[in-house]
Amino acid sequence: MPSEIRAFFECYRSAFNALDGKAVADLYAEPSGIAQDAAYTHWPTMKPVAENMIALCEIYKNKGFIRAEFEPGLFIDQGENHAVADVHWRIDWNAGQEPWRFKTTYNLVRTSEGWRVLLCTAYSEAALHQAESAA
Known part of the structure; x- marks a missing residue:
């Protein structure tokens, strides 16, 4: 993963x-x-992106979010203005809760403001939510 994408x-x-x-x-x-x-x-x-992310952060806060960490996974360079990055996430929770480990793929596009997420594919986090609901 190039340094500018890692910085993003x-x-x-x-x-x-x-x-x-x-x-x-x-x-x-x-x-x-x-x-x-x-x-x-x-x-x-x-507007709907902000509403979604604000709601997600509130859910994380109520669950006992401590921090998120990431490791780069697969990366596909698609020229100057596009890229695909698969990212391995770890979210730590308080009160002895097990960390969540999951992967997400991001289709990125370079804009006048810099790199931005065009499409987020959350393909492995759903199993964590299902397991938590069953508990």
Whole structure:
């Protein structure tokens, strides 16, 4: 993973570590989307991205979020303005809860503001939510 893409994910992680949903949303392109649980959600403007990320940060806060860390996975360079990055995440929780480990793929696009997420594919986190619901 090139250093500028790694730096992008360091900003993304820092926004989550601050539980700042608006800052996370600011790292998405307009329009953008998320694919998860065999469904696609299209975000035509920044407003629904921000609403989603603010709500997600609130869920994390209520669950006892401590911090997120990442390791780069596979990376596909698609020229000057596009890239695909698979990222391995670890989220630490308080009160002795087991950390979550999952992978997410990001289709990135270079904009006038820098790299942004065009599509987030959350393909392994759903199993964590299902396991937690069953507990």
